[in-house]
Amino acid sequence: MTQEINIRAAGFEDAAPIFSLIQSAADCLLPRSLGDLIQNIDRCLVARKEQLIVGTVSWQILPEIGRCSNPAVEIKSLVIRDSERGRGLGRRLVSAAIDRIAVFRPCEIIVLTFTPDFFARLGFKVTSKERLMHKLYMGCMNCTRFESPFTCPEVAMSLSMETDETKK
Numbered sequence: 001m002t003q004e005i006n007i008r009a010a011g012f013e014d015a016a017p018i019f020s021l022i023q024s025a026a027d028c029l030l031p032r033s034l035g036d037l038i039q040n041i042d043r044c045l046v047a048r049k050e051q052l053i054v055g056t057v058s059w060q061i062l063p064e065i066g067r068c069s070n071p072a073v074e075i076k077s078l079v080i081r082d083s084e085r086g087r088g089l090g091r092r093l094v095s096a097a098i099d100r101i102a103v104f105r106p107c108e109i110i111v112l113t114f115t116p117d118f119f120a121r122l123g124f125k126v127t128s129k130e131r132l133m134h135k136l137y138m139g140c141m142n143c144t145r146f147e148s149p150f151t152c153p154e155v156a157m158s159l160s161m162e163t164d165e166t167k168k
């Protein structure tokens with residue numbers, strides 16, 4: 001019998017399994033400390049199969065300078081357990097995160113990724129890092145892997161969330 005996989009908001013007890021999942025994909029994800037995950041657990045979703053966490057995704061609101069003219073939210077720390085990949089779970093988790101984020105009515109959702117083809121299938125379009133620089137500044141400043149965002153091979157992508165309401 002195929003076991004059902006449920007997606008739900010993460011709770012504090014999920015922080016350690018999320019930490020392990022992110023560590024297991026260290027080649028394609030920025031590391032996160034357990035403390036950071038605990039403090040931001042309200043911005044995480046998990047996919048559960050029985051008692052096992054088999055996928056996770058997080059988001060963070062990006063900074064705005066001055067008035068909120070182009071509010072943007074970044075999707076990050078998306079990972080599916082190896083054995084569950086290729087079955088639509090990544091798509092389900094990102095869609096669930098988009099539904100959560102849409103509540104805030106941002107103008108766009110951003111992702112920095114090594115797997116642009118996956119996000120392109122979900123409607124994201126490649127965008128320039130220059131355009132997002134003030135928003136990505138903090139993450140890039142603290143990056144220990146690449147000298148600058150322009151030598152970093154991650155691709156910046158954007159999903160427009162503009163509606164008549166956000167255009168006002």
Ligand SMILES: CC(C)(COP(=O)(O)OP(=O)(O)OC[C@H]1O[C@@H](n2cnc3c(N)ncnc32)[C@H](O)[C@@H]1OP(=O)(O)O)[C@@H](O)C(=O)NCCC(=O)NCCS
Binds near residue numbers: 115
């Ligand atoms: C990338 C990742 C999240 C995809 O999860 P997944 O559950 O295997 O993806 P899905 O099965 O939902 O795939 C959805 C679609 O994307 C495609 N796809 C999946 N992984 C892909 C990849 N690495 N490159 C290109 N396309 C990909 C699938 O073929 C599918 O296409 P379709 O809708 O035309 O059938 C998963 O491989 C993973 O955890 N990778 C390691 C961590 C990582 O790279 N995270 C993203 C960094 S931001």
